[in-house]
Amino acid sequence: MACSRCRTLPLSVETRGTLLLTGAVRELIEILIGFLEVEGLDFEDAGLELRLHEANLFEFLQRVRDAQAFNALERRGLSALLLEPGEALSFHSFTRARTLEQWLGLLDACGLIEILEAKRFVSWFQPILSATDGAVVGYESLLRGRRSDGSLMFPGEIFTLAGDNDLLFQVDRQARESALRCAAAAGLQGQIFINFVPTAIYDPVHCLQSTVGWARKLGFDPGRLVFEVVETERVGDLDHLKRILDFYRGAGYRVALDDVGSGYASLNLLATLKPDIIKIDMEIVRGIDTDTQRQSVFRALVGIARDLGIQVLAEGVETQAELAYVVGQGADLVQGYLFARPAPQPPEPQWPTF
Missing domain, CATH: 3.20.20.450 (EAL domain)
Structure with a gap:
């Protein structure tokens, strides 16, 4: 069996769970709280960690992108991790955490993710x-x-x-x-x-x-x-x-x-x-x-x-x-276009007469 790394997609349109948000300093958390309040999103404040229950990471990132709420430095200083239902937070979970900058890059790749998922x-x-x-x-x-x-x-x-x-x-x-x-x-x-x-x-x-x-x-x-x-x-x-x-x-x-x-x-x-x-x-x-x-x-x-x-x-x-x-x-x-171009069912190639 292949390992979970190549079988698991980092971002799903459908998966919901507990979204963990954190930042290196409290000032970043305060900026994030302001965004969540403006968006009307319920959250738990645990100091340097915010939790959104029954959240969808894909939808959250769309809100961030559409609102243009954070500058580049803030996007690199804030991180997010989605815990799936029933999943306990562990040290291994943090291998899936990314900065908002990285997550937004993945959002731009949603066309490829959709192809992979399907x-x-x-x-x-x-x-x-x-x-x-x-x-x-x-x-x-x-x-x-x-x-x-x-x-x-x-x-x-x-x-x-x-x-x-x-x-x-x-x-x-x-x-x-x-x-x-x-x-x-x-x-x-x-x-x-x-x-x-x-x-x-x-x-x-x-x-x-x-x-x-x-x-x-x-x-x-x-x-x-x-x-x-x-x-x-x-x-x-x-x-x-x-x-x-x-x-x-x-x-x-x-x-x-x-x-x-x-x-x-x-x-x-x-x-x-x-x-x-x-x-x-x-x-x-x-x-x-x-x-x-x-x-x-x-x-x-x-x-x-x-x-x-x-x-x-x-x-x-x-x-x-x-x-x-x-x-x-x-x-x-x-190999080359002289003989045949790529196709789902390749044609009979043409061999030139010298």
Whole structure:
């Protein structure tokens, strides 16, 4: 079972309980009391702590936002915590406490929270082709969130909101599970590339159990699944990442590094982690047929990958000239708009005739 961190949402539209409000000094509490009185909200005053019973944190934050009652310093000095019915205040409870500034940020992310609460993540897929003959060898899963009105929230917005509001744990777990469910529903064959964020995983043995469970339940052969590290260049704790990749390998899965070559850390990562596949960043592939600097980086990465027994995937291929170059320089796999765009049910990709 996954831990409560990634299964529990910090803010709910429906949950009611005892709302605890506190501040570093009594002067802040007095300002807060003035706000509660103006809003007509009943509360208990316990000195440096105020209690509102049968309260909804979401509604309270909406009042704070609409009234614009506190300045930035006050919002950072006041904190709130919602105790659910029957829950006793404990030291562990304080891990859920946030400042009003942080809670209001979450309120701005309520669209993402609503998607998470309703479990409305879906995955679209883009084909990955053999550089030898254009045969489809697999698909990358790409996350989308479906809002209540049917419109889509795309990865840039999803992960920005998640990163700013401490929701990466919940997003990453649901995204992995969505990739597996949607791939099975679409009847996709070949390898399935599934993105994950290393910083959203505390301990792979515990945090990844639900993903492994879904893979088994849906009948996926572990050898078909490739778990792909996103934001490869931002990895700060290599030992932690290595434990995660070792866990995946131990379960029979393959691993890939995304966006390789976009910074200076790539070479060390390749030597230390020795992934099965590297995806060379689209910023290197774009216009590579006419850019000698990009060509030098690409050739160097291919040479190192060959020495280490790593497959090379060139991503973001958009023109025949780019394709001709990366194929000629030793790419094993290719991916990009030249062949097919992401879709819920990906179309048959088009392989150019040279």
